[in-house]
Amino acid sequence: MAAKNLLLLVGDFVEDYETMVPYQALLAVGHNVHAVCPDKKAGDFVATAIHDFEGQQTYTEKPGHRFTITHDFDKIDANSYDGLVIPGGRAPEYLRLNEKVIELVRHFAKAKKPIAAVCHGAQILAAAGVLDGVRCSAYPACRPEVELAGGHYADIAVTEAVTDRNFVTAPAWPAHPAWISQYLKLLGTQISL
Numbered sequence: 001m002a003a004k005n006l007l008l009l010v011g012d013f014v015e016d017y018e019t020m021v022p023y024q025a026l027l028a029v030g031h032n033v034h035a036v037c038p039d040k041k042a043g044d045f046v047a048t049a050i051h052d053f054e055g056q057q058t059y060t061e062k063p064g065h066r067f068t069i070t071h072d073f074d075k076i077d078a079n080s081y082d083g084l085v086i087p088g089g090r091a092p093e094y095l096r097l098n099e100k101v102i103e104l105v106r107h108f109a110k111a112k113k114p115i116a117a118v119c120h121g122a123q124i125l126a127a128a129g130v131l132d133g134v135r136c137s138a139y140p141a142c143r144p145e146v147e148l149a150g151g152h153y154a155d156i157a158v159t160e161a162v163t164d165r166n167f168v169t170a171p172a173w174p175a176h177p178a179w180i181s182q183y184l185k186l187l188g189t190q191i192s193l
Contacts, residue, residue, distance in 0.1 A: 001030065001190045004082040008035040009101065009124070011091030016048035016064030017173040018087035018118050023067075025180050026085070029189055034071040034081075038098045041072045049089055051119075051172070053158075058141070059172075061090075073100075078107040083187055088119025088139060088172070096127035105130060109166070116168045116183040118175065122146055125167070135164040137171050 006026055010019055019035075026033045037046055048064030084105070086092065095101050101124065108115050109130035117125055122138030123145055125131050131151030137160075138146055143153045154162040154169070161170035161179035168186055170179035184191070 001188070004031045004187050004189075005080060006031050006033045006083045006085060006187075007076065007078075007081045007104070008033050008085045008087070009095065009104070010035055010037050010046050010067060010069070010087060011095045012037075012046045013049045013089055014046060014067070014087050014091040015089030015119060015173065016050045016067075017176070018089060018121075019048055019067055020065070021173070021176050022085055022087070022116070022118075022180055022183075025176075029184065029191060031187070031189070033085075034076070035067070035069050036071050036073040036076055037069050038073050038095065038101060040069045041074075042070055044069045046091070051089065053172075053174075059139075076104075078104050081108075081113070083114040083183075084108045084116070085183075086115070086117040086121035086124055088117075088121045090120070092120045092123040096124045102128045112166045114166050114168065114183060114186040116179065116186075118170045118179055119172045122151075122169060125149070125169075126151070134167055135162055136167060137162050137169040137175075139171055 105128035126149035137154040
């Protein structure tokens, strides 16, 4: 299997598990993963947040870890990447305001490169206008944005994921086994035991 070059788009208060777990899993199977954040360079870090489901009407938020950026955002060339990963958390709500982020997402969508988005990551997809006719899961509070962007909201269990065209989406980090597995399949990853 040829290693793929993947771009991981993060920002301050990105969800901790939705960043660390796919980053490490994709590296573990042999892919190259470049973590970038607007206005940050290799060696800088973002603060993450841990979101948990503890019985309240929505998730709770606690401080996470520092996640180190591996590449300069301003120097990336979308043409050199085979896929995109967009974690959730609070970062997508402001990252979607960055025009270069929107251009990147549009590049991956237009080129039909595999895109994995989880939880609030769908906010960036919606802002980029790439969800028209796409079945897309997200954290339930993002449903209106998915639908306003022309997507078909996939109301699935928090442990499930959905693949439609070149998009793999899931509601939150409890879906990691399904979400990462479906993304690996879309990437053409082969794992031998």
